[in-house]
Amino acid sequence: MNFPIRPEAASEHAGKHDALFYTITALTIFFTIGVYVAVLFLALKYNHKNKADRSNAPHGNTKLEIAWSVIPLGMAIAIFAWSTQQFVDLYKVPKDAMQVFVIGKQWMWQIQHTNGIRENNELHVPLGEPVQLTMISQDVIHAFYIPEFRLQWHVVPGRYTSFWFTPTKPGKFHILCAMHCGTQHSEMGGYVYVLPKKEYQEWVAKGGNRFIATPTSMAQAGKQLYERLACGTCHGDKDNERGTTLYGLFGSQRKLKDGSMVVADNAYIRDAIYDPYRHLVTGYDKTMPVYEKSQVSEEQILQLTEYIKTLGQAPATDVVASPPIPASPTPGAER
Ligand code: HEC
Ligand SMILES: [Cu+2]
The missing domain is CATH 1.10.760.10 (Cytochrome c-like domain)
Structure with missing residues (x-):
């Protein structure tokens, strides 16, 4: 059955996020239905026209009151702990994450890879590899949003923000700007292309979209x-x-x-x-x-x-003013 309540889930985070989302939704539906059914049942049963037995009405039930306080409290704490854990995970960037830089401006996303490949409103990444985005805005506040990855992060002027993801499905996914940033805000978007590793390496080898075979890193x-x-x-x-x-x-x-x-x-x-x-x-x-x-x-x-x-360590002799740069590593290739 295909009944898409949410967009396709295409990152490691998306799966975890959905599990949390569906759990909270299911609990909410369960309790909402329970409460409304009870209200309806009691309202009908004790309607003033009904001759229901109204003698010996209970006054207080400590056990019941403790139960309906402690159980929801426990559930709320469990959901809090679960969502906090997911939030904390977003700050635990894997050491080997591929680095990609994003500059947001009215109204486009400029993306730069360490090997020198640039893209506008497109981001090519290899399947199954962690990728960290470091982002900054050149003008107003934007937000980089990939619905299929369940990730959204502010992109602000004056300071870097960052998040990471591991794509789990090859394909083409949306990039949106999720912060109203002016007239053409709605057009500030593009696509993430998740390529299987081999295709990704071919894409890098041919120099990205612009076919610059050896871009300056x-x-x-x-x-x-x-x-x-x-x-x-x-x-x-x-x-x-x-x-x-x-x-x-x-x-x-x-x-x-x-x-x-x-x-x-x-x-x-x-x-x-x-x-x-x-x-x-x-x-x-x-x-x-x-x-x-x-x-x-x-x-x-x-x-x-x-x-x-x-610039690692200074050279032993002070003859070399600036050291040669090692050949730019191809992201994804070293793994
Ligand atoms: C006129 C001399 C001068 C020039 C030219 C200069 N700097 Fe500096 N830079 C300094 C001094 C002095 C400091 C230390 C004081 C400070 O923190 O500002 C410094 C600090 C820094 C630091 C922090 C370093 C640390 O030890 O923590 C960085 C990074 C830096 N400069 C980068 C640059 C870059 C990049 C350029 C060229 C675009 C540049 N500097 C040009 C004098 C200079
Ligand atoms: Cu924007």
């Missing part, structure tokens, strides 16, 4: 930008008086001037470029230039970040 694009903007005049192999070294920066703990510690993640690096004085590194002053969005776009920030991620 995000890290390579970031490196070119880093050189063009001369970030290296201050950031070298070691901390120096002009700036800190960016080697080994990503994921490390940074000690700030105000004494606090933060982890250098995507957001930290974005701030460091757009709003550097918000968190000055201890020992440094307000000397890093503030870059405007007209100089470095959100997309370029992501590319610079990908480049900085490739």
